[in-house]
Amino acid sequence: MTNGHHRRMRGKEGIHLISNPEGGDEAALAISAAEAAGLSQELTDELRLVFRRAQVSPDLMYAFTKTGLLVTEDSRDRISPAQLSEWKRTLGAYRRRAEVDSRAIELCYSLRHERGRSDLSQKRRFAASELGVAVLNAFDEEVSSFAMEGAFLNAWLTYAFRRMRVPTDEAERLRRTFGKEMKEILALLEQNCDDLPSPTRSAAFDKRVARIEAARAAPETWLGRPPASKGEAEWEVEPAFEHLQSAISFCNAAQVPDDVMEALFFRFWLRTRVINDRMPEVFFQTLDEHWDQVQARVQSHMARHSGPTFQ
Secondary structure, X not given: OOOOOOOOOOOOOOEEEOOOOOOOOXXXXXXXXXXXXXXXXXXXXXXXXXXXXXXXXXXXHHHHHHHOOOOEOOOHHXXXXXXXXXXXXXXXXXXXXXXXHHHHHHHHHOOOOOOOOOHHHHHHHHHHXXXXXXXXXXXXXXXXXXXXXXXXXXXXXXXXXXXXXXXXXXXXXXXHHHOOOOHHHHHHHHHHHHHOOOOOOOHHHHHHXXXXXXXXXXXXXXXXXXXXXXXXXXXXXXXXXXXXXXXXXXXXXXXXXHHHHHHHHHHHHHHHHHHHOOOOHHHHHHHHHOHHHHHXXXXXXXXXHHOHHHO
């Protein structure tokens, strides 16, 4: 899944925070030194938004939260060796946890059942990889999995309504019919899960499920952690859509068919919904193994709601 698009950097200006006090990479905070000096040591909801809008990297935000230190090029000499050591230890702890989360995201979002060598199979794998990169990029900015769930849902419905040739005003009605919570679709999926045979069990399958369940249950994991506040939830919408739109642009350039994109948006929405709602992993794995059948049933259900003119 990981490729050159992952962890793309944005241009930053302002004072420099020391992300590696002994040299190497540095991160920048796009606020003035005077503003930085006046920051409270308690990371309030409002302050988190200041940091995020200023594009402060999540590891530095975490270190500030845990230590109350804002280590800058100017302030480094005024910080005691013990404080600097604590700062470095906290940064290291965050980065180790981030590596674990990154591996868990790749495990959760990889396309497990696509192994063919046809052009279509290759395009499915390419598109799934790009959408996975979108999730990783969102994770890098601490855009929550809840924001990504909303972005995937919007993309899935957009492509589904386009396929059904639903006019714009009718599409809005259908969005309201299904609702943000998608309870009716989830009920249908639960019924499908009950009707489908259990996933094919093997040692590799059991190991994969155990790893995913352990990652989902880990404390402080990104997987299923909601935004800290309403303000953060609102802020996250734009970068979530930005990362997803970037993936769509790469897929369009690779001429990935719309029906492939629709199926993958549906899968990635459900994958993320299962994580966020803390639903059993076997629920997703069962549906994923029979994805074409599941998607056909959902499409039929949606067509019945759209009315005879648009079927």
